[in-house]
Amino acid sequence: MLSQIAPSDDLAFFRPHQFLARENERPEAYYDILEGWACRHRLLSDGRRQITALYLPGDLCDPIWPLSGVCHDAVVALTNVRAVRRPLGDMQPLDRSRGAGLRLAESIERQSGWLVSLGRKTAVERLAHLLLELFERMRRAGLAYGQQCALPLTQTDIADATGLTAVHVNRTLQAMRAKGVLEFHSKWLRIPDLGALRDLAALGPHDPV
Amino acid sequence: MLSQIAPSDDLAFFRPHQFLARENERPEAYYDILEGWACRHRLLSDGRRQITALYLPGDLCDPIWPLSGVCHDAVVALTNVRAVRRPLGDMQPLDRSRGAGLRLAESIERQSGWLVSLGRKTAVERLAHLLLELFERMRRAGLAYGQQCALPLTQTDIADATGLTAVHVNRTLQAMRAKGVLEFHSKWLRIPDLGALRDLAALGPHDPV
DNA sequence: CGAATTCTTGAGTTTGATCAAGAAGTGTGG
DNA sequence: CCACACTTCTTGATCAAACTCAAGAATTCG
Structure with a gap:
């Protein structure tokens, strides 16, 4: 123990x-x-x-x-x-x-952010938002290494979190990889330019992440 | 006072x-x-x-x-x-x-319900879900009269809550009115058959509303 | 090594978005 | 009470983002 x-x-x-x-x-x-x-x-x-x-x-x-x-x-x-x-x-x-109270507050804020994402954002924006959020949370947990971190989700999981289909997640991630804004293979995420990805995520100046 | x-x-x-x-x-x-x-x-x-x-x-x-x-x-x-x-x-x-704690818990549950709605439901399902939820909340507040209640939202407001466009909300509500599952004019909602609308909302057996 | 996931790709479809314009409704001040 | 302005609702035509179905390739895991 x-x-x-x-x-x-x-x-x-x-x-x-x-x-x-x-x-x-x-x-x-x-x-x-x-x-x-x-x-x-x-x-x-x-x-x-x-x-x-x-x-x-x-x-x-x-x-x-x-x-x-x-x-x-x-x-x-x-x-x-x-x-x-x-x-x-x-x-x-x-x-x-x-x-506990603060962590609850944080998780509620996060839910609101997801609501905006699912309700009003495009596929690219949703993915940028989610991956950025997860990277930032991993970083705060001390589990990021430079611009990289583990991200043990299947594309189906990502689809079910972003309200997209797995096929569309696959194609959209490929397009984003082609543009060089992220790398993601074998459950490992690398974000070469956090600012660029943040722009793609359509986040406001005050939004966390 | x-x-x-x-x-x-x-x-x-x-x-x-x-x-x-x-x-x-x-x-x-x-x-x-x-x-x-x-x-x-x-x-x-x-x-x-x-x-x-x-x-x-x-x-x-x-x-x-x-x-x-x-x-x-x-x-x-x-x-x-x-x-x-x-x-x-x-x-x-x-x-x-x-x-206060219970009301907070309730509002968080509601957010999860919206998340499912925005992420995975069709236009008809989202509208059915929202209108049903609002009717039920009005009923619990003692502000429903039989199957009717005030619903002072514009179609644009409804669109912004459901993640749809105002035009599509308009057409979808018309289709639902044509099917007889709801009436909604001049900020007044009537639901002739709550069970029918609930079916349209794709709610689970345990979901509130 | 083999079975089961997971990822990738293509072709065709659909839901809902966009753009535009006119009708109906609401509220306000004269 | 009416006239005017503004918002909201409605409709049509066209478009695009994302979905569906299907099948084969690559990984992962036992």
């Missing part, structure tokens, strides 16, 4: 496709992700899938659970995930750690 | 297009809306607009402000708005009223 982990906490491990939480379940604990990626998503009856959040190392999964007590969307691991399991039962909403 | 309003609170009034909060401002108070509608939105540099939340009578505007201290998106009145102004300075996050 690691020294900074409280006695009542446990380490938890998940394999790809394994559920951290199921739809409309009352979660008993939430997870402080140490390693690996997970996502929250919703499936429509005909199979359409929308990813509504991505969880990276350092993220809480999910900061809203303490607040609402239920998780409406399923959460599944995208890679192997190692996390600290924090029981929900005995805590005051948002008071367990001082950072 | 109304009897149920605390001494430090004030009534506030807004006209259509008036700001309740500006982009990247630190709000000093939030609003408990008594009457009228408002929306939170973001504008892209070329004029594209996405509405990221709608505030109806009974809603807090905005439940996230106490948490983050800044409002990233502008909030403007869509109609005349009458609201109770609640200063933010002297309160513990989420502790002012017991319901």
